[in-house]
Amino acid sequence: MSFHPNAVQQRARVASALVFATILVLLGAFFRAQVLRNAEYTLASEENRLREIPLPAPRGIIYDRTGRIIAENLPGYSISLLARNEDSVRATMARIGGLAQVTPGQVGAAVRRFRRDPTRPTVLFGDAPFELVSSLEERRVDFPGLIIQSSPKRHYPDGPAVSALVGYTGEVSDQELASDAFADYKPGQQVGKDGIERQYEGRLRGREGLRFVEVDARGRVVREDPREDVPADAPAPLYTNIDLDLQRFAAGIFGDSLIGAVVAIEPRSGEVLALHSAPTFDPNRFIGGIPFDYWTALQADPRRPLYNKAIKGTYPPGSVWKLQTAIIAMEAGLVDIDDHMATPCAGGYQYGNRYFRCWDKKGHGDVTLAGAIEHSCDVYFYQLGLKIGLSRLIAGGIRLGSRDRTGIDLPAENRPLFPTDPPKAYYDKLFGPRGWSNAVTLNLSIGQGENSQTVVNMARFYTALATDGSAARPEIVRGESQRTPLFRLTDAQLRGIQGALEGVVGRGTAAGSRLQGITVAGKTGTAQNAQDRSADHAWFVGYAPAEDPKIVVAVMLEFGLHGSRAARIATRIMEHHLKAKVTSMPEVDG
């Protein structure tokens, strides 16, 4: 043990130097962190504590032509979580499960939303019931990172009456998020799924706002950041051509008992006044997630309420298509409105070794083209079809739009079914080279056979008959109307055809649907269909008033038995529109 004072002094100097040096190294490390790298760490500390919370945007309001609301936003609540990982999403859902019913599907959806965008607050419930919101508010401390905020919720005041038209909204799906078209969408956001909502998604979608909050290490929102919120933006409202009053009326006629569709169009502009498919569903129940039992019930319903029969359903048009046969023949100069056919109608027509029946077994006798239209004489049209010839008939049908979509501004319109030109190739492919004969011409000429039309397409064709031979593209939302010339007839010829259509309602097959004070023109159709031989589809397509058409209505009743039933519905809609119109004029928006 050497404790000589000099030795001790020596060691004390070494020890002091060591203390000094070590402290200097520490100070250097702090200088580096606090002074040299201060900006970097300040940023890291801001990132730690500040979070951007998206503020859900309201969707654009959809109005009808007079300013009545078709779709609006109601106050709702969404519940999201500032989640650190999947486990915290699951754990929070499990704890919420102690307060309200939480399905495994909801948990799975929340986890998927987190995976897709972990930096964004994960939406747990897009449309939370108020009871859940209030019980969570009471237990806020137990749910760190939970964000309960008001979130506009889509509402359709007329619900089932507008479903075919407006569609519905829903959460953007995984498939959609994966596609380029939805590149700027985030999980949990609402998107139009069908109808106007989907067609005009770009115009209806609002711009999300932002709110800045300070969170603690457990993700609890501690306070609002002083930075000002970026408010959510609602887009400009969408004005449609729909006449909500007429839409309700049309939907009301169909009720829940009839199956079918109706399309009402202003013939010159193509403005769609009403469009309905029956039976219907309530789009309000689709908002915030479709209840499973409601969805399965809709899916299981054989009347297919989810299927839009106005633009997607294709049906054999039957006699309403006879006008196309007549126009093709007239344009070709084969017949005039007063011309007779070689064989008068005795209830049927012998062609080769087959006997083709007329719908009326008693027969119509010797009729003109006008008479044949009024009474829908099949025998007349069999012969007219043969005169035209298969090739010209099909080419003419195609030219008149029997294979075209109308281009209505609704998603997923179906293309009508009609043979292609040349017919030989088409029928050879369909039946085999020896499997068919020229007899197909007879079926086609009365709107049967290889011909299935959408309701909206038949309405479009009749806008040409109601006006000057050019058809208007149906337009749901106000815009440029677009007319396409379909056929060219002389005034006398067109007048003749229109007169015959007036005769249908005046004294022909739809005589029972005459209206007091309004001349209605139109054509019935009773179309055989493959599903049920005993129950024909019933059609009526027509316009009114005949002298200055304001509305074209196409009605199709699945298994409606006879066109006259469809005619009664169509004329009531016309009557409602034409009489109601006078009183509703002053209300026009603008």
Add this chain to the structure above:
Amino acid sequence: MRPAQRVPEDWPLLVIALALTTFGIAMVYSAGQTDVSTIVAKVWRTQVMWALLGIGVAYTISRTSVRLLEWGSVWMYLGACVMLLALLFIGKGAGTAASTKSWIAIGGVRLGQPSELAKIAVVLMLARVLSAQRTAPTSLAGLWPPVLITGVPWLLIMAQPDLGTGIVFIGVLFAMLFWSGVPWPLLLMAASPGISLILAFGPGVWGGWFFLLLLLLWWKRPAWIETTAIIAANVAMGVIAPILWDKLDPYQQNRLLVFLDPSADPRASGYHLIQSQVAIGSGGFLGKGFTLGSQKRLAFLPEQHTDFIFPVVGEELGFLGVTLALGLYTVLMLRTVRVAARASTPFASLVAFGLTAAWFTHIVVNIGMTVGLMPITGIPLPFFSYGGSFMLACWMAVGILVLVSAEGRGKADGLVI
């Protein structure tokens, strides 16, 4: 028997210790000021009570004599060892180290951590044994008494396990060996296996170190058996240990690390370190203001009142506050080194230097850890970290140092040597 030439109390030392304690309690108070209030909000009051108790105990100690301490050192040491042994059976965990057995508790109330008092006991016992030797040891074999004295409580503490306190024991042992005059080549040889273990993570660096060690051995030529042992130990630590370590699965490595230091769960410790550095770095030059640190307020900073209290200083008081704290520590240690240098007896001198070394180890390991210079080990910061036994132990050390200073040679006038 009180020496007649007793000089006045060491006021500079007391003033620095009081300043650090006040600073520390203020930081413990600030550590409790979080946005979501926790139990930590109230602990500063407890800390004040312990500090007052510690000051009282320090005063009492300063009224005794160094001879009494020398006489009592054996009993304190034996008592500490018995207590540490008993802890292995009745010890309780707490906080981040819930799985360890470092607390003594009666009826569920945790009374304290005996290992804090054991540090002082080991310092006293080492001082007694080293001061009793006529000459400093010149061979590794001659180091056995101090190694044994440190080794017994060290093993008991590593069995709790408490790596932080274990490191302090080793720091104290080497510092006191140095102070007792053990030549530095011998210390280096004794420490060489540990240095090899640390340097083993870079094979080139270890190679260089090993070459220097061989030069040292060739120069000093210790007994051949010691030479062999040193070379074998260095090869084992520097070459074989890393290979064995690599053969372990990560989860086994983690388990071993957690066993060595329960508070250093590798997954959590990375997070702790990042948040600690963010807190310090974002403090900047002037800091965010007392009690206003967002990292701390929003609970991103873990253990902000115990092991990670220094980042609160860094975040709220900035580089200026850090410099002030480190400055106070520097003055404190320079002052106590001076007390050791001027002590009247070798025993008193060794005690003073041992206590200084204990503080030094605590300060360097704790602060170095918060700024990323040291691995994370659960070790408190003297006068700052919340903890009753530790505050008590710190002030007991102050009392002993004041006593040694009072009995020392010359007037306690200058701050440094």
